[in-house]
Amino acid sequence: MSHWQHFRVWRGDSEKGELVDYPAEVNEGEVVLDIIHRLQQTEAQDLAVRWNCKAGKCGSCSVEINGKPRLACMTRMSTFDDDEVVTVTPMRTFPVIRDLVTDVSFNYTKAREVPAFAPPAGVAPGEYRMQQVDVERSQEFRKCIECYLCQNTCHVVRDHEENKQNFAGPRYLMRIAELDMHPLDTADRQVAAQEEHGLGYCNITKCCTEVCPEHIKITDNALIPLKERVVDRKYDPVVWLGNKLFRRN
Amino acid sequence: MPDNDMSAENVETYEYDVVVIGAGGAGLRAAIEARMQGKRTAIISKSLFGKAHTVMAEGGCAASMGNANPNDNWQVHYRDTMRGGKFLNNWRMAELHAKEAPDRVWELETYGALFDRTPDGKISQRNFGGHTYPRLAHVGDRTGLELIRTLQQKIVSLQQDDFKETGDYESHIRVFHECTITELFTTGGAISGCFGYFRNTGSFVRFDTAAIVMATGGVGKSYQVTSNSWEYTGDGHALALRAGATLINMEFLQFHPTGMVWPPSVKGILVTESVRGDGGVLRNSEGKRFMFEYVPDVFKEQYATSEEEGDRWYTDPDNNRRPPELLPRDEVARAINSEVKAGRGSPHGGVFLDIASRKTPEEILKRLPSMYHQFKELADVDITKEPMEVGPTCHYVMGGIEVEPDTGMATVPGLFAAGECSGGMHGSNRLGGNSLSDLLVFGRRCGLSAAEYVDSLGTRPQVTADDLNAAVERALLPFSSATDGGENPFVVHLELQKTMHELVGIIRKEDEMEMALKKLQDIATRTRTVSVEGHREFNPGWHLALDLRNMLLVSLCVAKAALERQESRGGHTRDDFPVMDSGWRHVLLVCSALGEDNVELTRKEQIPMRPELFDLFELDELKKYYTGEELGGHRAGGADS
Numbered sequence: 001m002s003h004w005q006h007f008r009v010w011r012g013d014s015e016k017g018e019l020v021d022y023p024a025e026v027n028e029g030e031v032v033l034d035i036i037h038r039l040q041q042t043e044a045q046d047l048a049v050r051w052n053c054k055a056g057k058c059g060s061c062s063v064e065i066n067g068k069p070r071l072a073c074m075t076r077m078s079t080f081d082d083d084e085v086v087t088v089t090p091m092r093t094f095p096v097i098r099d100l101v102t103d104v105s106f107n108y109t110k111a112r113e114v115p116a117f118a119p120p121a122g123v124a125p126g127e128y129r130m131q132q133v134d135v136e137r138s139q140e141f142r143k144c145i146e147c148y149l150c151q152n153t154c155h156v157v158r159d160h161e162e163n164k165q166n167f168a169g170p171r172y173l174m175r176i177a178e179l180d181m182h183p184l185d186t187a188d189r190q191v192a193a194q195e196e197h198g199l200g201y202c203n204i205t206k207c208c209t210e211v212c213p214e215h216i217k218i219t220d221n222a223l224i225p226l227k228e229r230v231v232d233r234k235y236d237p238v239v240w241l242g243n244k245l246f247r248r249n
Numbered sequence: 250m251p252d253n254d255m256s257a258e259n260v261e262t263y264e265y266d267v268v269v270i271g272a273g274g275a276g277l278r279a280a281i282e283a284r285m286q287g288k289r290t291a292i293i294s295k296s297l298f299g300k301a302h303t304v305m306a307e308g309g310c311a312a313s314m315g316n317a318n319p320n321d322n323w324q325v326h327y328r329d330t331m332r333g334g335k336f337l338n339n340w341r342m343a344e345l346h347a348k349e350a351p352d353r354v355w356e357l358e359t360y361g362a363l364f365d366r367t368p369d370g371k372i373s374q375r376n377f378g379g380h381t382y383p384r385l386a387h388v389g390d391r392t393g394l395e396l397i398r399t400l401q402q403k404i405v406s407l408q409q410d411d412f413k414e415t416g417d418y419e420s421h422i423r424v425f426h427e428c429t430i431t432e433l434f435t436t437g438g439a440i441s442g443c444f445g446y447f448r449n450t451g452s453f454v455r456f457d458t459a460a461i462v463m464a465t466g467g468v469g470k471s472y473q474v475t476s477n478s479w480e481y482t483g484d485g486h487a488l489a490l491r492a493g494a495t496l497i498n499m500e501f502l503q504f505h506p507t508g509m510v511w512p513p514s515v516k517g518i519l520v521t522e523s524v525r526g527d528g529g530v531l532r533n534s535e536g537k538r539f540m541f542e543y544v545p546d547v548f549k550e551q552y553a554t555s556e557e558e559g560d561r562w563y564t565d566p567d568n569n570r571r572p573p574e575l576l577p578r579d580e581v582a583r584a585i586n587s588e589v590k591a592g593r594g595s596p597h598g599g600v601f602l603d604i605a606s607r608k609t610p611e612e613i614l615k616r617l618p619s620m621y622h623q624f625k626e627l628a629d630v631d632i633t634k635e636p637m638e639v640g641p642t643c644h645y646v647m648g649g650i651e652v653e654p655d656t657g658m659a660t661v662p663g664l665f666a667a668g669e670c671s672g673g674m675h676g677s678n679r680l681g682g683n684s685l686s687d688l689l690v691f692g693r694r695c696g697l698s699a700a701e702y703v704d705s706l707g708t709r710p711q712v713t714a715d716d717l718n719a720a721v722e723r724a725l726l727p728f729s730s731a732t733d734g735g736e737n738p739f740v741v742h743l744e745l746q747k748t749m750h751e752l753v754g755i756i757r758k759e760d761e762m763e764m765a766l767k768k769l770q771d772i773a774t775r776t777r778t779v780s781v782e783g784h785r786e787f788n789p790g791w792h793l794a795l796d797l798r799n800m801l802l803v804s805l806c807v808a809k810a811a812l813e814r815q816e817s818r819g820g821h822t823r824d825d826f827p828v829m830d831s832g833w834r835h836v837l838l839v840c841s842a843l844g845e846d847n848v849e850l851t852r853k854e855q856i857p858m859r860p861e862l863f864d865l866f867e868l869d870e871l872k873k874y875y876t877g878e879e880l881g882g883h884r885a886g887g888a889d890s
Binding site: 013027028029031034046047048049050054055058060073074076078097099101108116117125126128130131135143182185 | 298
């Protein structure tokens, strides 16, 4: 069973671009990425799209479909009416390279700014002991496939280029939370989360959680607890007094 | 087309001590090691950093840490690996792998990995096919993602150290992502560099280096139905061949019995073996559990003969035999293939895998959450209510670049290979869980050996201008073919996949493979003249046009070697030679390239196993695999008994 569907795909580069109309054949069971591939094989051999695993596991094919940030490989054509126009555009928060491919280097820059896991001194490899219940919190965040849909959708940077400098974005604030909750990590991360990575910009609208294809509760389980830890540190009277007396930072 | 005029080409040039091609588990582990040895290291990745195919690995990473069963040790792991490979493995690689895997896993914890835990806080280990004891370190069913993220984050941490020292994150280790290498350079027979293009701009780049670690993964994209991603076009295999290296064991491909067959968008994606381990059964269109018909004689003693007995095994394994759905992967894949060919398949050309009638919805959701998720979101199938449709899918290539086991060096000085693109470690069939450990063990070894090799050199070989010009010319060929009316590369690719799928697939026959070789010759001509439209920026048609020649060369190796080996063993099944022949066990088929699209095949004797390793096996077991005269050295007196 197949039918023809009206596709509109953004074509262009960093300078200019436009939506181009394509009639596309759609077969039962297909996803948006299949249709993009069919267009490549037929009438648009040079249509650029980034993809890898085609199984929702690598997070490469992030685009916006009818305005919603989605993975093209996980968006089934059966979710649209046959006569609905399907519009596919590149992620808006990142600069376009060509067609549906964007320059996501912002994310790699931010990844490098988060200090790495700080292993405990004097614990030899093979001697690490952790309880399942304790690793599970960080494990939820390590399900992240780095599709950057949360980074793309977060309103702090989506239409605010000026905030990119000071804001790590949900993915990397979650990375800080992950390390902070790692049972054996020895670094102190809470003050930096607020002061260097822009945790304060987040006003918990949960847009990141909504678009996460891994269904990670980014806001509830990572960002809010991290905010609470920061607040505890900053406004705890004992800590405040200690800082005053001993001039720790 | 002035845009593509070669004389105007500006080729960006870099110089590194070590260049690692491929950024999956093996490549990243190699790069970490080379950098730790103080070498300036480049990592070249065809896709974005952190997206490599390693993320798809589910089950786990095999290492005899003995956390779940203290009887486990490297010797047991070694024996399991050799058995799995039907004793065709490079035994030295299997030995190193079994000995070093635990250290490689523990090391990941110091990089920040978070594996699932045992009640006493150690790394949890799970059971898997062919492993005597629970041995796979895992994180739910996303172990590969954990591995790649951990290695990626370790590289970032090394870059942070370098930043503190030099003020530059990339002073010692740099990732060039979305960069495809199309040519290796040798000078005086040794590696001198490599050449490629950046996907986003289409501009050319050259790396001058004396040591290259190949870590490019597998070849699945030569097949129509595969669990592999687009990157698996056999680049490393083909680049090495063209640089003068050799491939071994290319006839051995692992077809996983249960891949999704519907919808088309996900055809080939893996359905984990745990579905059957947890009670799932295979049925044909008549509703019959057909696997009972397919138990081969050598396994008759170990498998149930009735459904009742098989069903009792799940709760009482000591007094019952296991159901035939749990036969080795190659047996199950062949059985499914036969049922479909006999017209008893499911509507979309597979068979039914039924867990819904066997377990309650609650049990299924608890034990197979990701499979539930996968079928619900991709196929709109609720596996708690209806059966899945599954069929064999091309999963892993056992064959690869022939390397020296301790150093990972290929026959070309300065070329090293680790992970799936190297050959020998897994013999004729790989055990589940042994690939993640393979890439850690040999990734590290290759990084180390590459560093030592560079130190041992007096002067480094220099890339010649002629070689560079030839590489530029070849890379641009698809644009000039456009004026001569060459074919669309997508069309030629589909034809190649169809040929390999239909004629050199799971079950092979002489006449079919001969036909495949004829077709491949035709495809070779067409591959040379495929044409692409448009510009060089992120142009998928051009990328495919260049990948296509790698897939072609690798397919030729598979077809030629498969035609030559007149027996059935592991991932190579001959309809016309259905039994394993011990006369073939010690024979390795070695491929070398004759130009861009022809392959020469030679035979080579496997080096006999070291006596103390040989003695780890009982004579009775070895008799099933070895010829009489080979058994002479065994402690039990071999040939005489």
